[in-house]
Amino acid sequence: MKIQFYHQKNQGNLPTELQNQIISSDKELMDFPWAAEHWQKIFKHFENYCLVLMLDADKLVGFILGSADPDNFHLLKIVVEKNYRRQGLAQKLFDFLIQWQQKEGKKNINLEVRNSNASAIHFYQKNQFLTLHTQAKFYSSGETALIMQRKLDK
Ligand SMILES: CC(C)(COP(=O)(O)OP(=O)(O)OC[C@H]1O[C@@H](n2cnc3c(N)ncnc32)[C@H](O)[C@@H]1OP(=O)(O)O)[C@@H](O)C(=O)NCCC(=O)NCCS
Numbered sequence: 001m002k003i004q005f006y007h008q009k010n011q012g013n014l015p016t017e018l019q020n021q022i023i024s025s026d027k028e029l030m031d032f033p034w035a036a037e038h039w040q041k042i043f044k045h046f047e048n049y050c051l052v053l054m055l056d057a058d059k060l061v062g063f064i065l066g067s068a069d070p071d072n073f074h075l076l077k078i079v080v081e082k083n084y085r086r087q088g089l090a091q092k093l094f095d096f097l098i099q100w101q102q103k104e105g106k107k108n109i110n111l112e113v114r115n116s117n118a119s120a121i122h123f124y125q126k127n128q129f130l131t132l133h134t135q136a137k138f139y140s141s142g143e144t145a146l147i148m149q150r151k152l153d154k
Contacts, residue, residue, distance in 0.1 A: 001061070001089075003096055006051040018053065019043050021060040029079050031114075032141065052093050052100075054080075062089045064097050066109075073101045075111040078120070094127060098152065107153045112138060112145040124148050 006014050019039070026033045042049060042065075050073070054062040062080035066073050075097075080089045101109065113120050115134065129148040138145035 001092075002055050003092070004053045004055060005096070005100065006046070006049075006053075014043065014046060014051070017058075018060065022063060022065075025060060025063070025079055025081065026077070029082065030077070031117075032139070049076075050100075052097050054089055054093055056084070062093055064093050066097075068101070068104070068106065071107045073097070073106050073109045075109055078123075090123060091127075094123075098150075102152050107151065109150040109152065111148050113148060114139060115144045115146055121146065124150075 023036060023039045026039070049065060049067050052064045053060060060081075061084045063077070064075065065077045066075045068074070078090055078093065080093075098109075109129075111124070111129070112135070113124065115121075127150060129150045132147045132149050135145045135147060137143075
């Protein structure tokens with residue numbers, strides 16, 4: 001299993017094959033996947049995003065996607081293939097992200113999560129995220145979001 005990461009400095013190098021695997025994983029594994037056009041916009045402006053990938057040989061088995069401003073990392077997606085879950089892979093991806101973003105001097109990791117997504121909420125709580133507040137009808141489905149934050153500075 002190997003971890004690869006992509007950010008501003010090597011954003012031009014995300015192979016099309018990996019882009020396609022990311023779109024397929026999102027479609028297959030997320031309850032509310034992004035439209036292909038949305039993914040194309042992201043890949044077109046990939047310099048604005050950070051990506052951590054987990055590969056088993058050449059097969060994508062998990063990823064974290066987010067965007068960063070000078071102080072914060074905004075986590076947009078964390079996904080692990082079904083057959084690879086509960087083996088600590090999301091934890092490995094997240095530990096890598098934390099070390100990376102701490103080195104970059106970020107103060108917080110911020111995210112929103114659907115209040116029905118118990119496994120993700122459990123994962124975030126285990127990783128010291130606190131719920132700052134909830135926002136009703138945050139998603140187009142009408143669902144409430146938990147707005148969560150993990151502080152990185154000591
Ligand atoms: C959330 C997700 C990324 C976790 O991936 P994973 O590789 O299975 O997670 P890990 O094995 O690293 O789990 C680490 C910890 O998270 C928690 N956790 C993970 N999955 C859980 C579940 N289904 N139920 C409860 N807790 C869970 C546990 O505390 C776990 O530690 P433990 O196994 O020692 O109890 C995975 O379930 C997933 O891809 N879900 C669909 C995508 C999604 O909804 N992502 C979040 C919103 S973008």
